[in-house]
Each structure stands twice: as C-alpha cells, then as structure tokens.
Amino acid sequence: MPETPAQYYQRLKALAMAKRVLYKVETSKINLTLIRSIYKSEGVKIDYWIPKGRKIKACYFADGEPSVMVDKNLPNEPKIFALVHELKHHWVDRDAILDGVHKCGAYDDNNFVEIGAEVFAAQFIYPDTEMLTDLENFGVPPAACTPEHIVRFKSACPAPVSYTFLVKRFERFKRIEVGSCKKVQFKKLEEQIFGTPVYKRPSFIKNRKKKRT
Numbered sequence: 001m002p003e004t005p006a007q008y009y010q011r012l013k014a015l016a017m018a019k020r021v022l023y024k025v026e027t028s029k030i031n032l033t034l035i036r037s038i039y040k041s042e043g044v045k046i047d048y049w050i051p052k053g054r055k056i057k058a059c060y061f062a063d064g065e066p067s068v069m070v071d072k073n074l075p076n077e078p079k080i081f082a083l084v085h086e087l088k089h090h091w092v093d094r095d096a097i098l099d100g101v102h103k104c105g106a107y108d109d110n111n112f113v114e115i116g117a118e119v120f121a122a123q124f125i126y127p128d129t130e131m132l133t134d135l136e137n138f139g140v141p142p143a144a145c146t147p148e149h150i151v152r153f154k155s156a157c158p159a160p161v162s163y164t165f166l167v168k169r170f171e172r173f174k175r176i177e178v179g180s181c182k183k184v185q186f187k188k189l190e191e192q193i194f195g196t197p198v199y200k201r202p203s204f205i206k207n208r209k210k211k212r213t
C-alpha cells in the first residue's frame with residue numbers, strides 16, 4: 001500500500017527528531033550559526049540573494065555540489081525556517097529532484113512534498129511535544145486563547161519562531177479558531193503589551209542622530 005500523506009508527514013516528523021538527535025539540537029540553542037554548521041557538515045552551500053519580485057524565500061539546487069539560495073533580507077526566524085525547510089529537500093527529495101520528478105520552488109499548497117518540508121521544519125525547530133509542555137508550564141489556556149496569549153507565549157518560549165509559526169500551532173492545537181488571528185497586528189500588540197522597544201523610542205532616535213553628527 002502506498003504511504004498516505006498523513007503517514008508521510010509522520011515519517012518526516014520522526015526524521016526531524018532523528019536529525020535533532022544526530023546534531024544534538026536543543027530548541028533554545030537554535031540560531032543561524034547552528035543551522036549554518038549543519039549545512040557545512042552536510043556539504044550544502046548557502047547562497048544569499050536578494051529576490052527581485054519573486055515570492056520565493058529559498059530554493060534548493062541538487063545538481064553537483066548541492067546548494068540553497070536564501071533571501072538575504074529575511075528576518076532571522078523565517079530565515080531559519082526556510083533553511084530547515086530546504087534541508088528536508090536535501091535529505092528526502094534529492095533523488096526525486098535530480099530525476100526531475102519534483103521541481104524546486106513548486107510552492108503549490110496542495111503539494112505534499114512542500115507541505116512535508118513545512119511539517120519537517122516546524123518539528124525540527126520546535127517539536128510539538130516540547131511546545132505542548134511549554135504551553136502547560138506557562139499556564140496558557142487549553143482553548144479560547146487570545147492574541148495576547150500568543151504574544152506572551154512568544155516572548156517566553158525558547159524557540160526562534162515567528163508569529164506566523166505560532167498562529168499555525170495554536171490553530172492546530174485548537175487553542176484558537178482557524179483564521180481568527182488573520183487581521184491581528186502582532187508587532188503592534190507586542191508594543192502595547194511590553195512597551196515600545198528602546199530602539200524605536202523618540203529619545204533613542206534623537207540621541208542616535210546627535211551621535212551621528
């Protein structure tokens with residue numbers, strides 16, 4: 001019997017956990033330096049680029065010396081996610097890409113190869129079970145969470161993940177309704193809750209300008 005998508009995603013989650021063990025990955029220590037060192041061990045080159053008009057964050061090239069092109073200007077959290085997504089292509093899809101079965105950059109939402117890479121990256125960066133434990137430890141309600149819960153959780157959780165990442169997880173864990181946070185401006189809400197970050201305060205900007213002159 002061929003593998004169902006659900007079985008495929010389970011297998012990728014297991015692979016993500018195995019790779020974490022292999023590289024002794026701890027969630028709180030995941031950063032770009034660690035990801036770059038994994039790329040180095042795997043012999044995959046990273047090429048930074050500035051995409052012009054195309055909505056692709058990263059792309060894997062299997063030919064010859066494998067390499068990944070990644071949008072230089074991505075913030076750290078989505079950059080880490082994109083780089084781990086591409087590692088799944090390297091570990092799982094390389095032969096299929098070389099055979100032309102799967103095309104790089106085929107970001108079709110119905111494409112289970114791509115969804116699989118998202119599942120893999122999410123599990124690699126912040127395993128489900130770890131997040132569930134953290135949610136419980138931080139006292140996040142098991143249902144009917146508010147955007148404020150997500151903001152507070154993000155600031156307390158050890159994983160380098162974006163609001164987009166956390167919203168998807170809160171949805172899957174049924175702590176919020178799917179789509180309920182679509183219009184939430186999390187960065188704004190974050191400033192309302194925690195105050196304006198130092199670098200954005202008028203006094204800081206004034207001082208910085210003074211120093212420059």
Ligand SMILES: [Zn+2]
Nearest residue numbers: 085089114117
């Ligand atoms: Zn992909």
